[in-house]
Amino acid sequence: MNIVFFPVKDTPSKLTRLIKTAQQHLSQKEPLLFLVPDKASYDFLDKLLWSGDNFLPHPTPLLTLSTELLACPTIFNLRPSALLDAGSKTIYEFEDHTSAERFQLSKHRYQIYRDQNFPIIVEI
Numbered sequence: 001m002n003i004v005f006f007p008v009k010d011t012p013s014k015l016t017r018l019i020k021t022a023q024q025h026l027s028q029k030e031p032l033l034f035l036v037p038d039k040a041s042y043d044f045l046d047k048l049l050w051s052g053d054n055f056l057p058h059p060t061p062l063l064t065l066s067t068e069l070l071a072c073p074t075i076f077n078l079r080p081s082a083l084l085d086a087g088s089k090t091i092y093e094f095e096d097h098t099s100a101e102r103f104q105l106s107k108h109r110y111q112i113y114r115d116q117n118f119p120i121i122v123e124i
Helices: 012-028 039-051 102-113
Strands: 002-008 032-033 063-066 074-077 090-096 120-122
Touching: 002 012, 002 102, 012 032, 012 039, 012 063, 012 074, 032 039, 032 120, 090 102, 102 120
Parallel strands: 002 090, 002 120, 032 063, 032 074, 074 090
Antiparallel strands: none
């Protein structure tokens, strides 16, 4: 399992990365699951992906949002905890600098993945 961290410093950067990643997966016809922590996050991301210039049809076999872990080769983990038993090829994570608390959670997930010897990439 490969882990890819995306450093983000503010909310607009996070939203841009989410949209860009979804667009890349759709254009390459590669399935992507956005794993969200709760219904409020689900509703927010759902609205973002359906809105205006960002119109990205979902749910489809290529693009899914869920509060539950589903089988998918690539998962964008938006939950605060690391995914160790996802059975996926790639896990995307934020290295979140939007607050001290979120940064600490990011560092903790990074450490967990590193301790498990997963290959980690920080993509800028």
